[in-house]
Amino acid sequence: MRISELAERTGVPVHTLKFYLREGVLPPGRATSRTSADYGDEHVERVRLVRALVEHGGVGLRGVRAIVGALESPPPSRHDLLGAAAAVIPTPAPRGPVDPEITGLLEELGWCTWSGAPALTALGDAVAAARAAGVPLDAATLRRYAAGMTVVAEADVDLALAAQDPAEAMRTVVVGTVLGDPVLVALRRLAQEAVSSRRQAAADAREDA
Template identity: 40%
Template sequence: MRLAELSRRSKIPTATIKYYLREGLLPPGRRVTATQAEYDDAHLQRLRLVRALIQVGGVPVASAREVLTALEDDSLDHNSRLGTAVWALPHGPEPSGDEVFQERAGRTVDALLARLGWDSAREYAAESPAHRMLVTAVAALARLGYPCAVEDLAPYARAGHQLAVTDLDLIERYDSADEQLEAAVALTVLYEPVLLALRRIAQAQESHRRYGQRSTEE
């Protein structure tokens, strides 16, 4: 297909595709004339992944290029490629700089992962943006005096594990490895507001169950 057809099928403007080509996010097409090239379904699939990273995930172009380079590394297994794609996504605020609370939170998170038996999470803790984000969040809770001991966090972790099972079940609906990588990025980003909304609706429902009936009776 020519560039115009690639743009139509991907729903991405030709100017944006040309930018991705210049930045090395999309491999060049097969040259047919001095000014024209042919593209195939592999380019279309790559464009969808680039869109998932940059437009949906908010990943900077330089980081997206690194991710795509890693994804093409044949030495990486499928698990590593999925991790590389998801770890590239924005992961919340950086540590506040309060080292005392950060260190305490780090110990709490390590104890939580040990209790859950999440050995692989502990193994890659130093490299994991999600681990750093969790430590920062726990440090903020502790600094403000809210419950954040291991026993407080464990129910959330168990709920998170069930969500992860659901996530991977959704991703496995896609056949190819590239489609699964795209889905891992897009679904991680797009389902986070769904989870937030459902949590708040559930809180309202549970609040009504606990306290609403009492108010009516009074």
């Protein structure tokens, strides 16, 4: 198909598609002449991926470029998969040292991670920011958070293991992680409401009794 049809099918303006081509997040089509190229279903899929990452994942085009680059050359073995995925998932720049309390907590959980891992510094910074803003985020709460995220991570790993080939597993891990975050955030809001109203109902029942 031509670029105009690609635009029509994806709902993305032609200008933006050209921009994506220039930025290297959309591979060029098979050139049929000097001034026209042929795009296939894989381009439609790619455009949808890019849009989802940008709009819902909050990923910049630099991050998208890294992700699609990794998806195009997936690691051969399942073992490196998670490392390769972690290397490609955009993470906030580290802002400060990690509180020893955090590393202690992770050790206690048996989550031995290489000190300096992006997710570790991100955790340290996020906890420090929350506390600086006045949230009483104690170790007990963090442990409960960790328990909840373990449930989530089990589901994540199962989803990745269900993939047929390494390329699909890679896509599931990377894209599922990035686009799964907003899903989890929304579920957290809904769960807060549900838990709160359940507690309220229980309190009312006690009051009536």
